[in-house]
Amino acid sequence: MAKQLLGKEVVAALNERIIAKAEALKANGVTPTLGIVRVGENESDLSYERGATKRCEKLGVEYKKYLLPADATQEQVLAVIDEVNKDDSIHGVLLFRPLPKHLNQDEIEQALDPAKDVDCMTNGSMAGVFTGKDLGYPPCTPQACMEILDHYGIDCTGKKAVVVGRSLVVGKPAAMMLIKKNATVTVCHTRTVDMPSVVKEADIVIVAAGRAGVVDDSYVRAGQVIIDVGINVNAEGKLCGDVAYDKVEPIVDAITPVPGGVGSVTTSVLIGHVVDAAEKAAARR
Amino acid sequence: MAKQLLGKEVVAALNERIIAKAEALKANGVTPTLGIVRVGENESDLSYERGATKRCEKLGVEYKKYLLPADATQEQVLAVIDEVNKDDSIHGVLLFRPLPKHLNQDEIEQALDPAKDVDCMTNGSMAGVFTGKDLGYPPCTPQACMEILDHYGIDCTGKKAVVVGRSLVVGKPAAMMLIKKNATVTVCHTRTVDMPSVVKEADIVIVAAGRAGVVDDSYVRAGQVIIDVGINVNAEGKLCGDVAYDKVEPIVDAITPVPGGVGSVTTSVLIGHVVDAAEKAAARR
Numbered sequence: 001m002a003k004q005l006l007g008k009e010v011v012a013a014l015n016e017r018i019i020a021k022a023e024a025l026k027a028n029g030v031t032p033t034l035g036i037v038r039v040g041e042n043e044s045d046l047s048y049e050r051g052a053t054k055r056c057e058k059l060g061v062e063y064k065k066y067l068l069p070a071d072a073t074q075e076q077v078l079a080v081i082d083e084v085n086k087d088d089s090i091h092g093v094l095l096f097r098p099l100p101k102h103l104n105q106d107e108i109e110q111a112l113d114p115a116k117d118v119d120c121m122t123n124g125s126m127a128g129v130f131t132g133k134d135l136g137y138p139p140c141t142p143q144a145c146m147e148i149l150d151h152y153g154i155d156c157t158g159k160k161a162v163v164v165g166r167s168l169v170v171g172k173p174a175a176m177m178l179i180k181k182n183a184t185v186t187v188c189h190t191r192t193v194d195m196p197s198v199v200k201e202a203d204i205v206i207v208a209a210g211r212a213g214v215v216d217d218s219y220v221r222a223g224q225v226i227i228d229v230g231i232n233v234n235a236e237g238k239l240c241g242d243v244a245y246d247k248v249e250p251i252v253d254a255i256t257p258v259p260g261g262v263g264s265v266t267t268s269v270l271i272g273h274v275v276d277a278a279e280k281a282a283a284r285r
Numbered sequence: 286m287a288k289q290l291l292g293k294e295v296v297a298a299l300n301e302r303i304i305a306k307a308e309a310l311k312a313n314g315v316t317p318t319l320g321i322v323r324v325g326e327n328e329s330d331l332s333y334e335r336g337a338t339k340r341c342e343k344l345g346v347e348y349k350k351y352l353l354p355a356d357a358t359q360e361q362v363l364a365v366i367d368e369v370n371k372d373d374s375i376h377g378v379l380l381f382r383p384l385p386k387h388l389n390q391d392e393i394e395q396a397l398d399p400a401k402d403v404d405c406m407t408n409g410s411m412a413g414v415f416t417g418k419d420l421g422y423p424p425c426t427p428q429a430c431m432e433i434l435d436h437y438g439i440d441c442t443g444k445k446a447v448v449v450g451r452s453l454v455v456g457k458p459a460a461m462m463l464i465k466k467n468a469t470v471t472v473c474h475t476r477t478v479d480m481p482s483v484v485k486e487a488d489i490v491i492v493a494a495g496r497a498g499v500v501d502d503s504y505v506r507a508g509q510v511i512i513d514v515g516i517n518v519n520a521e522g523k524l525c526g527d528v529a530y531d532k533v534e535p536i537v538d539a540i541t542p543v544p545g546g547v548g549s550v551t552t553s554v555l556i557g558h559v560v561d562a563a564e565k566a567a568a569r570r
Contacts, residue, residue, distance in 0.1 A: 106418075123412035123420060130415035130461075131453055133391075135408060158478040166464050168416055175460075175472075176415075179451050182476040184483060187460075191467040193443040198469060 003152075003254040005227070007264030010144075010151040014268045015059060021275045022060040025282060032278035033062040034118075034271070035090040037080055039103070040070030045096040052094060055267045061274055064090065070100055077108050085113040091281055092118030092137075092274035115280065118273035120173070129173045132180055137273045142174035144265035145206050145227045146181070148256060154204065154225055156181035162199050164188045164215065164242070165208035170229055174206050195219070209242045216244040217251060226255040229262050288437075288539040290512070292549030295429075295436040299553045300344060306560045307345040310567060317563035318347040319403075319556070320375040322365055324388070325355030330381040333552075337379060340552045346559055349375065355385055362393050370398040376566055377403030377422075377559035400565065403558035405458070414458045417465055422558045427459035429550035430491050430512045431466070433541060439489065439510055441466035447484050449473045449500065449527070450493035455514050459491050480504070498529040505533050511540040514547050 022032050034056055038045055049065075056063045066080045077099070084090045093116045099105045114124035117136045125136025149156065161183035165171035171187060178185045183204065188195050199205055199219040205226050207215050212232035220226065230242025241258030249255050256262055307317050319341055323330055334350075341348045351365045362384070369375045378401045384390045399409035402421045410421025434441065446468035450456035456472060463470045468489065473480050484490055484504040490511050492500050497517035505511065515527025526543030534540050541547055 123416070123418070124408060126416050127408035127412040130457065131408070131411050133408070158476050160483075172415065172461070172464070176457070179457070179472055179474070182474075184471065184473055184477040186469065186471040187464055188469055189464070189467075191443050192469040198445075 002249045002252045005148050005152055005254050005256045007261050010148050010265050011268050013151055018059050018272050018275050025278050030278055030282045031062050032275045033090050034274045035064050035084045035093045037066045037095040039068045039072050039099055051267050055271055059271050061271050074103055078111055081111045091278040092116050094119055118270060118277055129176050139169055139173050140266045140269040141170050141229060142177055143269050144262050145174055146177050147265055156183040159183050159203040160201055161204040162186045162188060162202035163206045170208035207242045211242060212240050213244040214242050217247040220248050220251050222251060224252040226252050228256050228258050231263055287534045287537045290433050290437055290539050290541045292546050295433050295550050296553050298436055303344050303557050303560050310563055315563055315567045316347050317376050317560045318374055319559045320349050320369045320378045322351045322378060322380040324353045324357050324384055336552050340556055344556050346556050359388055362388060363396055366396045376563040377401050379404055403555060403562055414461050424454055424458050425551045425554040426455050426514060427462055428554050429547050430459055431462050432550055441468040444468050444488040445486055446489040447471045447473060447487035448491045455493035492527045494527045496527060497525050499527050501529040502532040502536060505536050507536060509537040511537050513541050513543050516548055
């Protein structure tokens with residue numbers, strides 16, 4: 001029986017810190033505020049938005065929605081980005097992506113003020129993750145993985161960590177964060193030969209393969225910590241991760257469930273970034 | 286007896302391509318030009334500068350020196366950066382670093398136009414290395430390692446690669462470049478436990494530890510390719526790498542010597558970036 005690394009426990013601790021910071025800011029006359037920019041009515045965007053606004057309300061963070069039709073022009077979206085950039089009352093921005101295909105997404109992403117880039121879409125934030133400099137904010141999902149490791153006191157120094165996946169949203173930033181935590185880090189991906197034996201070497205495994213049940217009992221051994229970033233819907237219509245939980249859980253030391261693991265932490269990380277951005281903006285006044 | 290991966294062979298092939306491009310540009314009325322910004326008279330800066338200007342002359346690339354005294358002010362250095370940014374006849378800039386301690390190096394680095402950042406000092410170039418987007422230029426040393434692998438036809442796909450060192454100048458960018466080449470990449474560093482066994486697992490090893498002879502025969506096995514980035518001076522006053530060459534060379538399949546390996550390729554990579562920047566500038570006219 002592996003120890004369950006539960007998102008809700010991490011979220012509870014994170015929320016407590018965020019609420020305290022938000023209250024201190026408000027006592028100081030600053031209301032931390034998230035700007036939500038959505039183009040169209042994509043169902044998964046709407047679902048994430050509901051979670052984010054609910055979390056904002058719980059944590060004492062305001063939000064303001066900027067809604068555009070699915071056929072909005074590049075100029076219209078850029079005008080909204082320009083508006084939030086100039087609005088001192090908006091501290092961080094969540095822009096739902098991917099944008100509709102007729103838009104130039106990169107141009108829109110790079111137009112955002114890096115100081116408000118709480119979801120790591122600008123090159124400035126990317127450079128911050130890579131260099132370790134205080135530039136922008138890291139992507140919320142890999143940071144949620146680090147929050148879980150920290151919360152459960154899992155020290156990475158000198159440990160072998162394997163990241164499965166090399167995406168810009170999870171795999172590569174997770175690798176950089178684990179290197180910063182002094183782990184010896186290996187990045188695996190679709191071209192890796194004999195991935196089970198590589199993953200078995202690790203003490204800590206972050207799985208962001210983007211495919212249900214990729215990591216099964218042939219990949220793991222006793223003593224490992226498994227963080228499952230995957231969110232998939234299985235044949236029975238139920239949410240599941242990239243790890244075959246039922247096969248892996250009896251073998252390893254600790255594991256995040258899906259749902260109830262990484263995903264639930266991500267929203268609090270995002271709101272935490274907004275509060276942090278508000279603190280920085282207040283300090284600049 | 287390992288195959289020697291010789292910088293001069295890689296340089297000869299690179300130079301041929303650079304000369305052809307530079308000639309085509311000049312026939313088109315554009316003379317690719319490197320701006321060299323030096324503060325003070327540091328001996329290792331002067332030595333690198335001699336190598337760079339000699340290589341420029343050989344490859345048909347112009348250079349222009351901007352020399353400042355060791356006690357130059359922040360404003361003076363920034364004024365020079367502003368001057369090269371505005372000068373359309375300068376396509377790339379080499380700024381010797383570290384700058385004297387009284388200067389704010391980061392502010393100066395970030396002031397350079399990313400389009401002229403041929404030595405990867407801006408956050409824009411860093412983001413490019415991390416994201417794989419066409420932003421700025423990667424650092425010359427890890428790119429020189431990749432040029433060596435390419436020149437000798439060493440395919441990285443599916444291979445295990447280990448990078449020893451996690452610096453921003455070599456280790457981390459080398460890891461990103463190897464991931465892009467489809468290797469399964471592990472980054473080791475001073476906090477890695479049992480580094481010999483980790484390095485022994487690799488098919489390709491890039492050593493950028495920054496200490497003479499760190500990697501000895503206990504780290505290697507038959508079949509490996511070893512790229513030695515180190516440049517150190519040993520007790521006898523001779524140049525040597527981070528790999529104990531005499532102990533390692535008889536065991537592995539291929540190895541770069543020091544001197545005569547990576548270091549000699551770096552300068553041509555830099556000049557290649559200048560020519561590339563000149564091509565892009567010409568295309569924008």
